């Protein structure tokens with residue numbers, strides 16, 4: 663298959679590398695609005711040729727949109743206007759806005775809304791790796807609206823990446839990812855700001871920070887260019903979970919203020935239950 667990747671960063675780059683390695687992609691055409699990223703992707707062997715959007719669509723059988731979700735909302739209808747036999751999929755972290763953008767489009771069936779639940783805090787083509795995706799879920803949304811052959815191609819792509827496909831409606835997807843992905847990023851960004859504000863001795867952070875701190879602020883290293891549009895598109899669900907989170911923080915604060923050590927212990931014991939939920943994966 664000839665593949666076009668639009669957005670040559672961590673996700674698009676990693677998909678291109680793995681699909682080439684597996685022999686699925688015979689040629690990869692790359693599109694990016696940052697010239698430095700297209701050049702880097704070519705240099706790293708992620709893509710075989712730099713294209714503009716029109717040539718990439720004309721040259722390919724499969725088009726992967728892996729730009730930030732704000733760019734995908736603009737790009738997707740333009741891409742669908744130009745496709746014929748091609749399959750189009752996106753990898754965006756939000757789905758409702760994209761599905762809304764192509765509602766009623768005559769080529770809607772060629773588009774599969776997908777979300778691979780794998781990533782890192784790093785971005786750009788240099789972050790792309792073949793050591794990606796394996797064992798994680800890929801979400802496919804509104805599958806009943808897709809042409810059967812296009813859906814089968816998207817399923818095959820993610821199976822080749824070592825992922826398992828799960829199916830849900832776009833609106834449900836956006837609620838669930840607000841809980842298991844988006845809120846973690848907000849808390850990590852806020853935690854990093856808290857520590858940068860309070861601890862003015864940067865050397866103390868450098869010297870004393872160990873695994874606990876590093877694991878909780880890892881996500882604060884993530885790209886604002888990727889995350890701002892996600893928070894914007896998923897505003898309502900994020901505000902809902904953020905309200906709950908703030909009330910949880912208030913409970914911890916109140917226990918400490920009032921020296922209610924018993925209730926504080928109960929709050930932590932309840933939190934420990936997350937271990938049982940996550941351990942079911944092993």
Ligand SMILES: NC(=O)c1ccc[n+]([C@@H]2O[C@H](COP(=O)([O-])OP(=O)(O)OC[C@H]3O[C@@H](n4cnc5c(N)ncnc54)[C@H](O)[C@@H]3O)[C@@H](O)[C@H]2O)c1
Pocket residue numbers: 668669670671672673674675693694695696699728729730731733734753754755756777778779780781782783784785786787789885887888892
């Ligand atoms: N990073 C993650 O953990 C992760 C995981 C799953 C899905 N996603 C989603 O996948 C997509 C890509 O994320 P990423 O982590 O690879 O981001 P990234 O920042 O590493 O790469 C995005 C690339 O898109 C390019 N780009 C921006 N606007 C563009 C436009 N208008 N046209 C063409 N290219 C454009 C950027 O220059 C960059 O090279 C996003 O929609 C994101 O929500 C990210």
Ligand SMILES: O=C(O)C(=O)C[C@]1(C(=O)O)C=C[C@@H](O)C=C1
Pocket residue numbers: 754755778779780781782783842843844881
């Ligand atoms: O592990 C990370 O660094 C990630 O941020 C990956 C992660 C997440 O788990 O929240 C981030 C965004 C996605 O859309 C999917 C996966």
